[in-house]
Amino acid sequence: EIAKRIPLLAEASERELEAFEQFAVLKTFAAGEQLAFEGDSCPYFFVVLKGRMRVYKIGESGREITLYYVxxxxxxxxxxxxxxxxxxxxxxxxxxxxxxxxxxxxxEFRKWIDRFPVWRDHTFNILSRRLGEIMATIEKVAFLRVDERVAVFLIQALPPSRDVLAITHDKLARELGTTRVGVSRVLEEFEKNGWVSLSRGKIHIRDRHALQQKAKNTLLM
Incomplete structure (x- = not known):
């Protein structure tokens, strides 16, 4: 049963489980497959079981910025x-x-929000958590320099137990809503300072403390 794979349904009532089994459908998408475009309607609600979804915006210049992952x-x-x-x-x-x-x-999902506490609670939880993340992303783009945003990203993406991040300059630029040229310039400056070293598709952290100092005034945003 699909319901057994979803932790939020562990304590669901019999009515909630019956409704879920009646209407829920399993779908699979390939890596890189476009799931939705801005302006689309939303024909279904979903819970991810495996993999990762990226949600992002595209500006008038064609530049992307990641809002969050699911x-x-x-x-x-x-x-x-x-x-x-x-x-x-x-x-x-x-x-x-x-x-x-x-x-x-x-x-059906709209009905479940009214009828079933498990789905109402799940929805309120994602609303409260994700909206804060989106606001933080907007603040960083609006108020931080590119070098500060890169430092914050590296510190947040890599826990102290890891010092290598597999990411291209192009992907990092899309994450931060800036240009690849701008990201490359910042990383080259960080490398010159001895804070990181660069290899193809990877960023190696060499001086975490220096990056933390660069990011220290922005990590609470």
């Missing part, structure tokens, strides 16, 4: 917003990895 047993806050407000999706979504998810028709 990982296993999570749902997309903007999809929930789209369904509940019955407005178009305000972002793009792509399968970052091979993606397996369970989908629920949006009409």
């Amino acid at each position: 990982d296993p047993f999570e749902s997309c806050v903007l999809t929930a917003f789209c369904i509940l407000s019955q407005t178009p999706l305000p972002a793009y979504a792509v399968a970052e990895e091979t993606l397996e998810m369970v989908v629920i028709p949006s009409g």
Whole structure:
């Protein structure tokens, strides 16, 4: 049963489980597959079971910025917003990895929000958590220099137990909503300072303390 794979349904009532089994459908998407475009309607709500989804915006210049990722047993806050407000999706979504998810028709999901506490609580949880992340992303883009944003990203992406991040300059630029040239210039400066070393598709942290100092005034944003 699909329900047994979803932790949030561990304490669901019999009525909640019956409704889930009746309407939930398992779907799989290939890595790199476009899942949604800005302006799309939202025909279903979903819970990711395996893989990762990237949710992002594209500016008028064509530059991308990552808003957040949706990982296993999570749902997309903007999809929930789209369904509940019955407005178009305000972002793009792509399968970052091979993606397996369970989908629920949006009409049924709206009913479940009213009837079933497990889905109401899940929705409020993702709303409260993700909206804070989105606001933090907007603040960083609006108020931080590129070098500060790169330092913050590296510190947050790599726990102290790791010192190598597999990421291209192009992908890092998309994460931060800036240009590849700008990211490369910053990383080259960091390398010159001895803070990082660069190899093809990888960034090696050499001086975590220096990066933390660069990021220290921004990590609380």
